[in-house]
Amino acid sequence: MAALGVVGTAVAFGWVLLRTVAGQVTAGGLMLFIQALLLTQQNVGEIVENSAMLYGTLLYMEKLMDFLDARPLIADTGRLPVPAGSPGEIQFKGVSFAYPGGREILHDVTFALRPGEVVALVGENGAGKTTIVKLLARFYDPTAGAILVGGRDLREYDLAAWRRSLAVVFQDFARFQLSARLNIGVGALEHADDLDRIRRAAEQGGADEVIARLPQQYETLLGKHFEGGVDLSGGEWQKIALSRAFLKDAAIVVLDEPTAALDPRSEYEIYQRFAELVKGKTVLLISHRLSAVRMADRILVLDRGRIVEEGSHEELMRAGGLYAQMYRMQAERYADQPVPAERAP
Template sequence: MMDRLLQRFERILDPFEDEPRPQADGVYRTGHLRPLPDDTNAFIWHFANQAKGPLIGLLIVGGLTGGVEALLFTGVGWLVDALGTSTPQTLLADHFWLLAGLLFLTLIGRAALLFVSSVLEEQVISPSFYNRIRWQSYRRLMEQAYTFFQNDFGGRLGQKVQQVGAATGDFVVTILQTFWGFVTFIILTTTILGSIDARMAIVLAIWVAGYVWIVRNLLPKIRKFGRASADARSIVSGRVVDSFTNILSVKLFDSARREDAFVKDGFVYLVDMTRRSTRAITEVRTIVALLNGFMMAGVGVIATLGWRDGAVTAGGVATALGLVLRLNQMSGWMMFNINGLVRNYGTIQDAVATITRIPTLVDAADATPLVAREGQIRFDAVTFHYGKGGGVISNLDIDIKSGEKVGLVGRSGAGKTTLVNLLLRLYDLEGGRITIDGQDISAVTQDSLRAAIGVVTQDTSLLHRSIRDNIAYGRPDADDAAIALAARRASADGFIAGLRDPKGRSGFDAHVGERGIKLSGGQRQRIAIARVLLKDAPILVLDEATSALDSEVEAAIQDNFTRMMEGKTVIAIAHRLSTIAAMDRLLVMDKGAIVEDGSHEQLLAQGGLYASLWRRQSGGFLFSDADDEEKSAAE
């Protein structure tokens, strides 16, 4: 019964709500999510505003909790006075309502407030509100351009998404529940002590002023180091994840333990920032202890003197001492919470700087889905320099007919992969335009553009999910029969049948590890080929698609590759020229320009760069100019 009741509260907030809703035409457009505020206070308010009802409830409960705390200690004073004015036989009759009220407040009122507070925090806010912040932050990062992720650690970005949800949620909850309850307790305590003896209220007012001074002048130092510590934790996380992700390279090449030194450098920075923060914390705690000592001693002396002079009752002394002792406990605990507030604020500041960046590559406001029926591709005066102002690609024109199979040839750095990345709109052009079936790719949605292009790259990384999920990633509605057929056509069914992961999952259910590390390079490549076969897009891009395969496996899937390319427009990049010599047409690139265009036979007959590259091959691979010069010198 309790579970059903709590589940109703858990549905108050949707943990995955975001803005805006899908467009009226049902088309999702990258970059059309509402930007998150880049000011820390505005960022916090943006999310707090999405949960107004529960947070207002938490504010009310926090205030009532502080009031009940003060009332209970005041009730103890009343009870002491009642004991002094009644006999055991007449106590109940003389003070029935006082005793009943205190009993109700202790047994029912306080417990009810704690229940409501717990429900609001644990059922409504903690699971849903915290996760909504993480979800919206994650979606904003996913809208960033490809270059954004090239310039940062994946682990660092992931940690920021996790941290900002917890830090923002904790900050808001602490302010509304803990901090507000503390303020309420102070206000009521000052009022009650002032009614007993005005001098007690003056002592408390001095204590409050000192407390505010500490918060205003000493805590900013903690906040400064808290933000630095948050950034240091992100750096350490990024470096550690980078080391673990590239563990094979570390094992093979880092015999001098340079990686340990690199990670240790991050830890050294983290320890230094943490020590600076903890020094400031110790300074604050010491001053608070002295301030609290003054407050307790002052109120205690005034209460005792008042009792001696007959101005304060024994119950008044009990109330005063009980309140200031409780205030002493709460102030130390509250300073800890304020320190947590400052740290959380620093963490939010650190995360906001990354999460709220406006995406640099977005769909146009009126972008429409690409309709790729023929697969005709045109590069029209395309210019792109990675923002460097020179080099790479300048004023490039290419026409690729529908269904044409085109091979891109050239030395490393000639611009082949850049050309493919521009077609996929992983970067925006600096000049010119690219069209598919006459549609400018900058005017269509990125999702529809990439849905129309199947890509197999040389550096294949898989998701740490099952073989089935990885193959079906480009076509999630595919059934098991279609997935199995794609695996068979990619000659992957043989090794898939023998796979088994540490959790006992086997075959298509086996998980492949981070980036597919549990598979060999050739096995990962075959999974990638199966994924593209299943996707069955009208345009096919092969960037060293068979580079990780041995000759026997390559020959086994070559026929399937040929069938896969039927009726599709194909752009293929390969350093092993024998794999693309049979293409309809070869484009030879050098320094970002097309220097030769023709079939394999035509280019050999021209005796130009392609013919030179062909002659330099040994075992079907291209050598650099330096390799060729060394070979000539040896001869």
């Protein structure tokens, strides 16, 4: 494109110069011509640049329109209010699930989460752990079986109220291009202006130290989409996402790989305080770090969409099944590490 412009300009120049020499064009005419040529060049350049920008904007608009056109996959018809405090026992009863148009991912999954209990869910990549979280948050409904909460089908409950009673840290948590305060505040918008509360949540999730180092602390714009924004490392973003969940004083806490990006010290600190952080709450913890899973009241082992083992760490180690095998493999791998919880029993 640029080369073409140079060649074109050179040809036009040569032609006018020849005509000037031949006396057909005056010196004033030549000056006028040069100015017109430069102006044309500049305008054509701008047109090309603006077209590229317009194209980019149209692509973005298409995404926006798709988003605005999106219809929820689930029926939001439940009216049952969610009881304040603990909504009672959560039961998966013979739950099977296939993503729309896909193969079955979960097969006849049955388990319970009792109020105040910490239950860990472990299993290999693709076993269906995150899918269970998506069903619990009602992004999808089971294709067979049911999820019961306090004895009633989850579909009967008011959807917005149900989601309010859950605090979920997803494996692919969101990074909002907003201030640090609002990044935590979106966890519970009614508290977004309560800086004391936001600070407390940040301390719990480990984001306070990260935010203290930012140029405008809690008012620093995070992310690189807007000018002046400060980007964070993967682990720093994860601390923000954890703090977001702690801001919401929810009865049920679901953590899907909440510390996968954290350094060993940060992870150790979070799990040291874990019992205190989730006191009185019903917790579903998903983690590949089996040392963190040990302290759960109960561990569920998911293998290719089926619950294959269930019990405490000691029970599962004694049973010598899939969990014991995974645990031994990890213990061996981390045997040299100085963190005491990482050692084999």
